[in-house]
Amino acid sequence: MPFELFIGLRYLKAKRKSTFISIITFISTAGVALGVMALIVVLAVMTGFEEDLKDKILGTNAHVVVTRNGAPMEDYRQVMAKLQGFKGVQAATPFIYNQVMLSSGKNVSGVVLRGIDVRSDRQVTKLSKSIVEGALDKLDLATGTGMGTGLDTKPGLVVGKELAKHLGLVVGDTVNVVSPLGNITPLGVMPRMKPFRVVGVFNTGMFEYDSTLAYVSLTQAQAFFDLGDSVTGIQLKVEDVYHTGELVRAINQSMGPECYARDWMQMNRNILFALKTEKMVMFIILTLIVLVAAFGIASTLFMVVMEKTRDIAILKSMGATGFSIMKIFVLEGLIIGVTGTILGVASGLLIALNLEPIINVIEKVTGLNFFSKDVYYLDHFPSMVVASDVVMISATAVLISFIATLYPSWQASRMLPAEALRYE
Numbered sequence: 001m002p003f004e005l006f007i008g009l010r011y012l013k014a015k016r017k018s019t020f021i022s023i024i025t026f027i028s029t030a031g032v033a034l035g036v037m038a039l040i041v042v043l044a045v046m047t048g049f050e051e052d053l054k055d056k057i058l059g060t061n062a063h064v065v066v067t068r069n070g071a072p073m074e075d076y077r078q079v080m081a082k083l084q085g086f087k088g089v090q091a092a093t094p095f096i097y098n099q100v101m102l103s104s105g106k107n108v109s110g111v112v113l114r115g116i117d118v119r120s121d122r123q124v125t126k127l128s129k130s131i132v133e134g135a136l137d138k139l140d141l142a143t144g145t146g147m148g149t150g151l152d153t154k155p156g157l158v159v160g161k162e163l164a165k166h167l168g169l170v171v172g173d174t175v176n177v178v179s180p181l182g183n184i185t186p187l188g189v190m191p192r193m194k195p196f197r198v199v200g201v202f203n204t205g206m207f208e209y210d211s212t213l214a215y216v217s218l219t220q221a222q223a224f225f226d227l228g229d230s231v232t233g234i235q236l237k238v239e240d241v242y243h244t245g246e247l248v249r250a251i252n253q254s255m256g257p258e259c260y261a262r263d264w265m266q267m268n269r270n271i272l273f274a275l276k277t278e279k280m281v282m283f284i285i286l287t288l289i290v291l292v293a294a295f296g297i298a299s300t301l302f303m304v305v306m307e308k309t310r311d312i313a314i315l316k317s318m319g320a321t322g323f324s325i326m327k328i329f330v331l332e333g334l335i336i337g338v339t340g341t342i343l344g345v346a347s348g349l350l351i352a353l354n355l356e357p358i359i360n361v362i363e364k365v366t367g368l369n370f371f372s373k374d375v376y377y378l379d380h381f382p383s384m385v386v387a388s389d390v391v392m393i394s395a396t397a398v399l400i401s402f403i404a405t406l407y408p409s410w411q412a413s414r415m416l417p418a419e420a421l422r423y424e
Contacts, residue, residue: 004324006098008317008332024300031289031293032397036344037351039286039393040385044352046279047389053275056206057268059126060168060213062235063244065252066261072230079259080234088239088247093120094231096221102159102214103176103193104167111163115221115231119146124237127202127215132161134171134200139217145398155220156199160210171200177216179225195223221239290397293340294404297333300406305329305415313417318383322413329409330402345398349390350366355383 029051045090066083073079073094080092096115101108118140122128139156155282157177159169167176179192196216204210222228238244244263251261311323351358359381363369 004327008328008335010019010409020121021292023056024296024303025336026068027294028059028293028300030090030335031296032290032337032340033278033344033347034120035268035286035289035293036393037094037339037348038289039283040345040348040390041284041352041355041383041388042282043279043393045355045381045383046282046384048384048388050275051278051384052382053206053271054416056204056209058204058206058241059130061264061267062124062237063237063241064089064248064263065233065267066255066259067233068258069260070228073150073233073253074228074230076231082255083234083236085249085250086250088243089236090239091120091123091237093124093235094218095121095233095235096218096225097232098179098181098221100214101178101180102163102167104173106171107167109163111159111212113221114213114215115225116144116215117219122234125172130149130204131158131200132203134158134198136200136202136215138199139215139220154197155216156193157196158200158202158215160197161201161203162207162211162215164198167213168196171198171201177214177224181225192226192271194222194223201309220361227287229357242253287396290400294400297336298404298408299385300336301329301333301405302411304332305408309415312412312415316415316417318362325415326409326413329412331343333405333409334398334402337398337404339399340401344397345390345394351384352383352385356381363399377410 018254064078067073076094080094083089084092094117096113098111098113099110101110107260116139118136139158148233150254154174157175159167159175167175174195174197177194177196181192201213202210216224218231222230237246241264244265248261248266251259254263255261315325316322
């Protein structure tokens with residue numbers, strides 16, 4: 001063991017007259033541990049929320065959407081076949097997208113109506129997995145299992161859970177779909193209206209989607225909007241959702257100016273940027289806890305240097321260099337910082353990996369509801385520990401601790417033996 005490390009460890013052991021210094025050392029270690037623990041837990045929760053939100057976005061929307069500028073896509077079958085030839089594309093499905101009003105009794109709501117091909121949509125989105133009542137298959141009249149056969153000729157409609165609550169709808173109810181793009185008559189433009197029957201209710205967990213989206217079959221949407229055999233665009237599922245930018249650029253270059261491709265990150269840029277910014281700000285704010293602990297480390301070293309003045313002078317008289325003296329106190333401060341970091345990482349991981357049971361116990365004991373599932377639309381408390389975050393937090397805490405040791409250690413290395421022993 002190097003003598004600098006040996007002496008640094010000895011200085012951490014308090015004598016009776018150095019009890020106050022030991023208390024400050026303990027507080028500094030606890031401060032570093034608390035800061036590291038808070039950083040790990042908060043970043044794990046924020047990462048969990050972010051991943052949960054991304055999963056909901058990608059469950060409802062496709063990874064890449066290709067549309068034709070200002071016009072329906074008439075040759076969508078050829079375009080879809082060409083898009084499936086791009087590297088990384090796993091599946092494709094056509095869709096129709098338009099705004100309508102749903103009318104049920106005295107309640108009216110403006111929604112986005114999507115026409116989908118049920119069979120191919122299963123390969124691109126997770127809509128079928130979010131159905132909580134009814135069945136998505138009943139949209140497709142061609143299967144013979146949907147509404148619109150026999151005496152009841154009303155086509156099927158799938159609505160979101162919140163939209164169903166607002167309009168008072170359940171599976172089997174009839175709702176009128178009204179389009180402002182109506183027919184031209186001698187009396188002017190008359191809105192187009194058609195009755196649909198609710199065959200399913202979906203719940204994505206996001207209020208925006210569950211309150212503003214409704215689905216019909218692709219053929220019914222084409223007939224209702226008088227589109228013939230054209231669609232609004234093509235939805236794509238890709239292998240790597242985090243590298244869709246290159247695919248989008250390749251599609252835009254290959255398909256020409258008539259087609260326009262966008263990925264899910266572009267379509268949800270604002271919310272993703274807000275989450276990323278909030279996570280960065282929280283990291284900076286919570287790092288201040290470690291900075292406060294670093295001041296405690298520096299204060300501890302200043303007091304140790306003042307107390308060990310004679311020891312420093314004797315070491316220098318025996319041949320110790322200024323660098324060795326500086327190294328003693330740097331190592332002492334690093335021991336405090338590393339110990340606090342290890343304790344903080346251990347406690348932070350323990351809490352982050354068991355956060356939901358801990359929250360449940362606290363809620364039962366206190367009677368408080370910290371996380372209302374009805375408000376946040378999540379069925380669990382998201383917490384996701386990322387190894388890179390833990391490494392970054394640990395490295396930051398150790399680096400701050402190291403920086404805090406430099407000035408007091410440098411001051412100790414500059415001490416002259418004659419000046420230190422003058423009044424001894």
